[in-house]
Amino acid sequence: MGGFAYQHTQKLVMSFEMVQHTYEVNVELEQILSYLKDAETGQRGFLITKDTVFLEPYYSSRENSNNSFARLKELTINDEIQQSNLKNLSILIGDNLSIFDKSLKYANKNGTNTKGFYALLNEGKETMDNIRVLINEMITHQNELLEIRKKLSDQSLTNTPLVIYSVLIITLLLLLLTYSKINKDLKVLKKKNIQLEIFKESTNQSEIVNKHGNWTFFINENRFEYSDNLYRLLGEQPQSFPSTIENFLEFVHPEDVDQLQEDVDKMMKEENLPFIFYRVVQKNGNIRHFKAYGKIIVNNDNQKRLLGTTTDITDEVESYKLLEERNLELEQNNKELSSFNHVASHDLQEPLRKIQTFISRLEDKEVDNLSEKGILYLNRIKTAASRMRLLIDDLLQFSRTNKSEEVLEVTNMNLILENAKQELAETISEKEAKFTADAIPVMEVIPFQIQQLFINLIGNSLKYSKEGINPIISISHSIVKADDNLNLKKPKFSNYHKLTFTDNGIGFDQEYAEKIFVLFSRLHNKNQYSGTGIGLSICKKIVDNHQGYIFAKGELDKGASFEVFLPLK
CATH class of the missing domain: 3.30.450.20 (PAS domain)
Incomplete structure (x- = not known):
């Protein structure tokens, strides 16, 4: 409270100083005007009498006005208005003194009874009038400040006794509150001691349980x-x-x-x-x-x-050992499944190649000997064999995407996109597809898998394009916050790269938006559209490998869009 009273007293002293400061500024402004008048008077005396004695006040007033100007600049350093006015005043004073010099030189050379000399006199008079106006404006501004500062000073003087007595009263109140608080704290201390006893017993019980x-x-x-x-x-x-x-x-x-x-x-x-x-x-x-x-x-x-x-930690150690055993069993089972999947797929391809070879020989050498029904059966066998090869290839591709041990690499995504389009170049050219794509920044991904993701999504748009209409495929990129997307369940990262693949194809009913990512799931008849129902399942697996999300949106006959969210690391 004593510090508060001291601060108030300092504020009172400062208000007095500000009033005095205003007077000092006004005095310096009037001094500058007086020095300029002395210079003007000395110039006129010299012109009339040609006596150099009259030039002494002319030269001394220059030095004096410069000193006053420097003092003014220091006094008004915190006043932006006066600082601006001082800049203008400096220019006018410089012009005025320059005109004085020109007038003296002109009078010595051409005399005072000439038009040129009178023109210089008029120019000097106009400049001097502008100086007077500007100085009057500055003095007016200081007088306004003076009124404000006087009011503040009077207010501080009025409030000082009230503040001192208030401080004393508040100090007494604080003493009473302190006494009350100490008394209250003693009661709280007793309560805390009881709680401590309870906590101690609770800790003992916690030790036993844990x-x-x-x-x-x-x-x-x-x-x-x-x-x-x-x-x-x-x-x-x-x-x-x-x-x-x-x-x-x-x-x-x-x-x-x-x-x-x-x-x-x-x-x-x-x-x-x-x-x-x-x-x-x-x-x-x-x-x-x-x-x-x-x-x-x-x-x-x-x-x-x-x-x-x-x-x-005996239970934890035993659980960990059991978990290790289960992990080893699981790892062994995964290896066996992966090996079985790989071997089975490759072993299936050998008889399939023979079937396709014999079909090719029948078409080349025996087709003329077959009946119309035989040719129909042959074509069906050929179609079934081709579909089986496509199914085996897709299964192998899905098997590869199940392996998540690949290392993430900093990758040029635009180059990956171009490679994917090159893979589909024949279909793109055949359907005369049009592309628009945003520039995609580099990301930490598994390059091979992301290229397969792009191939499958673009290929999906090409496959399900409308008959007789050129496919239009757009790929956009943006960076989004996980909190702003309610579809992202339990996100592990704060921000994600969002890639959106949009087309103008046949679309699909939104109720099947999740079903299309299920393995072997198809929405269309295999005779209408080729495929195995594995492509989008591969996309889902690739995005999962990258700890991302993929969503589908569609509307019948209006197109489809796929949103891919990949972590921004």
């Missing part, structure tokens, strides 16, 4: 304290033996004693205990796995204590 015990190493006294449950973890009754490191080591597994002793020695030396793992053997022969951790705490008296926690 199978951990606490210990404290008093560094300055070189002694330990063990919680009750730490004894229970060792299979002993609480506080059944002195809490020393030597007694504790008697329970440690023989193979772990040396390492634990080394960790304890290091803990005492470095006053720190990172996570350590060891085993203990209870008296009944049970082996338990322990994990321990300690952190140093220094109190206000510079007393050091290492607070530690020891946890029984």
Whole structure:
């Protein structure tokens, strides 16, 4: 409160200084005008009398006006209006003094009774009038400031006694509040003590439930304290033996004693205990796995204590071992499935090649000997064999996309897109498809898989284009925030690259938007449109491999769009 009163007094002093400052500015402005008048008078006296004595006030007024101008610039440094006015005043004064010099030189050379001399006199008079007007404006501005500052000063003078008495009253109130607060804090302290007792008991129960015990190493006294449950973890009754490191080591597994002793020695030396793992053997022969951790705490008296926690992690260790066994089994099964898928696909291709070879020979050599029905059957066999080859190729492609061990690379996505279009160049040319595409920034992706994604999505648009209408395919890119897209369920990244593939094809009913990503799922008759129902499943798998999302939107006879979200890392 004393600081507040001092601040108010300083504010009062400052208001006096501001009033004085305004007077100083006005004085300097009037001084400049006076010096300029002296210079004008000295010039006229010299012109009339030709006596150089009259030039002394002319030259001295120049120096004096410069000093006053510098003083004014310093006094009004925080006033933007006056600073601007000073710049204009400087220009006018310079012009005025320049005209004085020209007039003297002209009078000496051509005399005073000439038109040229009178023109210079009129120009000097006009400049001097402008100086007077500008100085009057500046003085008016200062007078306005003076009125404001006088009001503030008077207000400060009026408020000072009130502030002083208010400070005293508030100080008394604060003393009363302090007394009340201390009394209230005593009641709270009693309540906290009760809560502490409850918390202590709750901590003991928590140790039992979570199978951990606490210990404290008093560094300055070189002694330990063990919680009750730490004894229970060792299979002993609480506080059944002195809490020393030597007694504790008697329970440690023989193979772990040396390492634990080394960790304890290091803990005492470095006053720190990172996570350590060891085993203990209870008296009944049970082996338990322990994990321990300690952190140093220094109190206000510079007393050091290492607070530690020891946890029984036997169940975690056994679960981890079981999980490892299950993972090994799963990994082996995956390898067997992958091997089976690969071998089966390749083994299927051999008889299929023979079937297609014999079909080709029948077409070349025996087609004339076949009946009309035989030719029909032959064509159906040929179509079925081609479809089976396409199915095997797609299965192999899907098998490759299941492998997520490929490393992400910083990739030029525009180049990947061009490669995909080159793969489909024949179909694009045949259907006279038109493309529009945004520039796509580089991303961290698996290049081969992303190229396959682009091929499948563009190929899908080409396949399901309208009869007799050139396909128009647009590819747009934007960066979006995960929070702004409700479709992104549990996103792992804050921002995503959004790639949208839009076409003007036959589209589809929106109710099938999720079904089309299911393996072997088809919305159209295989006789109408070729395909195996695997292409979009491959797209879904590729996007999943990149921790992204893919969504489909469609409307019958109006086209379809696919939105791909890839993480921005």
